[in-house]
Amino acid sequence: MLSANLPEEIVEDIAARLPVKSLLRFKSVAKSWYAQITDPYFVTRQFECSDLITKNHRLRLISRLHYLTLKPCISLVSNQESDDIELPFPEKNVEYIFFYGQCNGIFCLYGVYGEDSAGQASLILWNPGTKEVKILPASQNQPKDMVYVIFGFGIDPITKDYKVVRFGNLAFEGREQPPVEVYNLSTDSWRTIDAIVPAFRLCYPKCRAYLNGVYHWLTDDNNDQAILCFDFSKEVFGKIQLPPAKIDESHELTVAVIDERLACVDTFCMTNYKFEIWVMNEYGVDSSWAKKFVVGPCPEFGSFLGFWGDDEILVEDEGQLVSYNLGNKKIQRFEIHGVPKLFRMFEYVESLVSLKN
Template identity: 35%
Template sequence: MDDCVANFPEDIVKEILLRCPVKSLLRFKCVHKNWYALIKTPNFVQQHLNCSKNNPPQLLLYNTGNYGDRYDSRSLTLISEENPQTFKGMAYLLGSVNGLFLMFGVIDHVHSCALWNPATREVRLLHLPPPMINDRPVFGLGLDLLTNDYKVVCYLCENLAAVYSCSRDSWRIFKHRIPFFTGVKQTFGTAYSNGVYYWLLRGCRPSYYTVLLFDFGSEMFEGIEGPHIHTYVFGLMLVDDSIAILSLNDLNMSDYAIWVMIQPGVWNKLVTFQCFPFIKSCYDSSLILATRTSRLISYNVRTNKLKDLAFQRPGIGKHAKASGCGVFYYNESLVTIKQRHDGELDH
């Protein structure tokens, strides 16, 4: 086997490996020491990530138990694989950023969070800094584009937040008056794009919405006035890399509208449409829907086309609050979250 591998030109081997899925590459690391060394290099990891973005995304479907269960009794289980991972105490999942997810919940009565790469099955527990005053901490996951450092932001309490840096393996607590958090009644949805994380917030008045953003490069918060929508708001999504709000007609639960932010504080109604009521998540300009027969469908709001995702499982044709079932579309990556011996993270 080694003789056959040695006869392949290195550039051809690299081009072939770049087009292989992550699970295959993890096995191929055992084939030859040169392959092992190549697959681990940061340059190969980045090139493979760029290639994977041109491939069809992977479907990740998970269950966090039933709505109403105690937080410390819930667990996150991946149910779209034959040998699923289960994380006791984890009840929420955010993602993905270059194939990485952030999960958080309550373990032994303590708020906990962890980074997770489902393709490589790596997990990195992040010990939250005190004081964890907020009963339901607000999290965000993103990439500092200048330093290529994966970071987690956590709103601890009023005027106090913390940022975790993977490269430093530490939290930085800082005081900052976070715009619009005073008087906020509910956090509706989140989105991530180009190094910036977004939260959709609703204030004391039902139709008053604001968007809070955090820039992982400058590590600063900023508030943007949202549209005045008198219908139910489902959450945030991305439409052609622009932040958008998905709203639902209270009188007809199948009528939706999408409002796109064309510049900070200026919103335009992009499209109205009708679709299934069980929306699970958003991916690019598409919604991931579940039919009443528990089959997953994607709906592209730009092209108005439906696509069967070839996945069916009893129980997913329910609202997330009722079933505890969530769906993500994501691109697999080799990005590692393991700690090096020297204390630095291998990107």
């Protein structure tokens, strides 16, 4: 970018702190501006600045089913307000949306369309900031019944390539397990990898988290409860033992990321909800699990959604989004409603990352 009054590095530093919406408009000002804004170094710098700014503004995407229409909807929530976001799927009659994580402002979503679309579905990558959508191609080994397939999304920290892993859900015994496949954004194609999935049944798909190049799923087969993980760089599966919490009808366990560390939230689902939040202080070391918080019991709690800054959590209480301050115990209710138990929350950082391979 050029300026008659300021040094180039000052202008670039200012630009990196601007909202993505403004930067997208500036791309059409001049060829030099377009080249600067699309430069990979600037894209990375803009994301780093946006990440720092977001930590104070607490941006979150909230996915849910609308409590009246029963249609999926997505809202962007900040400290002061919330705005609905247009669904990114090409078909308008999408009935269900499954989120498979986010990385660097990019989300992986699976949308299932209504009956008039003959049961069709789309697996997409989506950048809410640039509104760019990438529909992933089908693979030769793609099963007909996708309900038995598990996905994970992240970035290879070595090659910086975005990847999606796909494999069979071992909870459904007697069904033929599809091979493990990996999609690379750089090549826009799927390939089969020689990876062995440990024999664990997977819990409800919301129990998953991405951290530093590794994707995590909560498993439960009544004999050995653990966290199944996939390393996007090595392209291998592994497992991590859970903290001393249990899964039964009175407990609900969630895998999460808290302060760049792997975490498990044990929810006591009795008359008044209570949360025990465990953090793995040294990644991959089972003995490093430590109980960091005990929150509640509180009659205004519901399902745990995630952390809201350093001192608050977000929960869903009878179909309404609620925040709870861990310090002063203050409760705030948002004007966001949906079908109970079907809320999902995701951290969001604005990004210029392109989905064009």
